[in-house]
Amino acid sequence: MNVLDKVYEVLGDKGAKLGFMPDEPDKMTGIFEYQASPLVHSFSGSDIVQNVQVRCRGATDEIAYQAAKSAVMALDRYHDDEVSILQNSAILDIGRDSKMRQEYTVNFTIRRY
Secondary structure (H helix, E strand, C coil), rough: CCHHHHHHHHHCCCCCEECCCCCCCCCCCHCCCCCCCCCCEECCCEEEEEEEEEEEEEHHHHHHHHHHHHHHHHHHHCCCCCCEEEEECEEEEECCCCCCEEEEEEEEEEEEE
């Protein structure tokens, strides 16, 4: 299982992009994997822990923020027989891109079973 594919599936945003954000359209969600956490070992086995960032862009602050909030609502505390997902940062305002579109990010920890 590819963690980005799994997050894309759970997020349910069919316009989201994995690993990149094209310049168009103005409203865009990108899903990025970043440095993984060390394995968590126990006597019952090892859990693979991965980190994912969801970056949301919009023509206005409200559009971008609502997209980030929707990502949190879909992903935070999600669990099934493959993964559990927890939000590990606040929704962060990272400013505007070169076309003055607002961007927000939010990070998640994903534990694979």
